[in-house]
Amino acid sequence: MDDDTPREEVLDELFSTIESRREELPEDSYTTTLFTHEKGENYALEKLGEEATETILAAKDDDREELLYESADLVYHLLVVLATHDASLDDLREELQSRF
Numbered sequence: 001m002d003d004d005t006p007r008e009e010v011l012d013e014l015f016s017t018i019e020s021r022r023e024e025l026p027e028d029s030y031t032t033t034l035f036t037h038e039k040g041e042n043y044a045l046e047k048l049g050e051e052a053t054e055t056i057l058a059a060k061d062d063d064r065e066e067l068l069y070e071s072a073d074l075v076y077h078l079l080v081v082l083a084t085h086d087a088s089l090d091d092l093r094e095e096l097q098s099r100f
């Protein structure tokens with residue numbers, strides 16, 4: 001992903017990068033380690049749980065900068081878990097929209 005990506009496209013760009021890592025499994029990629037870990041999906045799920053906890057702690061500390069940093073980690077790991085289950089960002093949008 002490059003810095004010039006328009007902000008409204010960042011989530012789509014990130015998800016598309018995650019899907020391409022899942023397909024190509026390049027060696028020098030953190031995302032690849034989530035898809036190929038010896039613990040299987042449990043590893044990504046553990047990371048998702050850790051990031052959720054870190055996000056909660058940042059909110060409890062009323063630390064806005066840390067909250068944004070941990071929220072970004074949380075969303076990234078959530079997208080990896082969604083991709084693992086062949087669920088797309090658009091599927092997530094559809095679910096959210098159905099609640100309007």
Ligand SMILES: N=c1c2ncn([C@@H]3O[C@H](COP(=O)(O)OP(=O)(O)OP(=O)(O)O)[C@@H](O)[C@H]3O)c2ncn1[C@@H]1O[C@H](COP(=O)(O)O)[C@@H](O)[C@H]1O
Nearest residue numbers: 001014017018021028029030031032050054072073076077
């Ligand atoms: N958005 C992310 C992203 N968010 C978090 N992480 C990684 O998730 C890991 C989080 O683990 P930890 O919380 O244990 O690490 P930490 O944040 O250093 O430590 P804490 O202070 O939070 O405990 C770190 O290694 C981060 O680098 C991410 N790794 C990759 N991406 C995106 O995915 C794209 C593909 O990355 P690669 O697969 O590495 O090529 C990149 O271009 C990025 O856009």
